[in-house]
Every structure is written in structure tokens, then in C-alpha cells.
Amino acid sequence: MPDLKISEFTAQTAMTGTDVLPLATVTPANRKITWSNILVDLSSYFAALVSGAVPVNKGGTAQTTYTNGQLLIGNTTGNTLTKATLTAGSGITVTNGSGAITIAASSMLSYGFTTTMSANQSAAGEGFIKLAFNTVGANPGGGFNTSTNRYTIPVTGYYQISVSVFKNSGTTTQCASFVQTGTTVGSNIILTGVEIPSSSAAQASLCSGLFYLTAGTEVSAITYVATGTHTLNKDKMVFSAYFIGA
Secondary structure (H helix, E strand, C coil), X not given: CCCEEHHHCCCCCCCCHXXXXXXXXXXXXXXXXXXXXXXXXXXXXXXXXXXXXXXXXXXXXXXCCCCCCCEEEEECCCCEEEEECCCCCCCEEEEEECCEEEEEECCXXXXXXXXXXXXXXXXXXXXXXXXXXXXXXXXXCCCEECCCCEXXXXXXXXXXXXXXXXXXXXXXXXXXXXEEECXXXXXXXXXXXXXXXXXXXXXXXXXXXXXXXXCCCEEEEEEEECCCEEEECHHHCCEEEEEEXX
């Protein structure tokens, strides 16, 4: 008798005693039945099982296509899975690849600047004076404007800001270093350096601090002259800042 498919056994299938013999061997001694020569055709069953997306409640994902970097995230609505990609926060980069996700921290120097002066600056009279820092040593992100002598904060976060003021010898005056936000000179001062006492000697004032600033804020360095006129030394003055993190 040839191999039979189980599906072929119907009410109309006729079998004789000799037909059963190829299907099983009975060993009375150990009460064992050994089945052989049986072909079970389950192709139609499995074809129906794997066609389309297997639902979540059946142990599947309910998804059939993906793009680079997509992950399956649990979703309370419908108790299902949702495709999503990682979102980079401030100072973080996410790169989606074929079967890979790369997460990296941006360098602190991804944003910031270091500037000096191209010429000595004369500070005269009484009041606040914006310092003419117009020579860029480093400006990652391009936030420092040498025309306005201001730095525009590119991303919200913490910044370390420093400025040094150096007065040449000669005139007896007082001055100090400051950092301010905004465009009106002398307003919104956020950092104050040591005041240079009234003296004809060469003197310096330095200030440095950590600040949380929002994107779009303009920052500049200024000085205050109490009286008289003095010359600021371009070779000994620096204005700088760098982004630390969100």
C-alpha cells in the first residue's frame, strides 16, 4: 500500500486488514506500537498560519516592514507594539543604520568660541563700553559674530563663559570686566570681574562663571570705566565660552 495522507482518510476510504499492517507494528511483549509509513501533509495549515502579520496576542509583532533604526515599543492603547525611532536630546546624536543604532555624546566644543582683539581699544569717559572682540580663534557652530562682537547661544544648556580685561600702564583709571546678555550695553549683566583699582600701573580683571542660557540669547563682554581714559591691550585679552551640556 502506498503512503497515505491523513487528509485522504474519509468516510469513503476503504481499508482492509492487510492495509493496516504497513502503518503500525505491534510488539505485545512491551505493549509498544511503532508507527511507520505515515505521511502527514500540514503545508496548508502552516501556509495559513504564516500568511500576513502575526498579531501581538498570538505572539507576533503585527508588523511586516521596518526602516533603519526602528524599534518596537509597548503601547498601552490596544495592548500592542508600535514602531518608533530614538530621539536625540541636547548634546546627543542618534545615527540609524541598517540593523544598527549609534548613540554618541556631542563634544563640549561642538558649541563655543574663543576670541581676541585685532587692535588695542581705547576706553574713555564714564560708563559701560562693549569690548571689540573681533578675531576668532575657534568658533564651532559659528555662533560668534565678529561684526557685533556677540555670541548667540545655539542650544539651551550650561555654558562656561570667561573674559579677561588688561589695562596698559599710563593713565590713572578704574575699570572692570563684565559679561552681559542682550544688545543694550550695560544691561542684563550676568557676570562681574574684579574691579581694577584706580592706578597708573598695568592691571588686569578676569571673570569666569557657569550659566544656564536659552537658545537665541546674545552674550557679549563689556568693561566699565569709572573715570579718565585708558588703553586696553589686545594681546592680553580673551573672551571665550564653551557648551557643557543640557
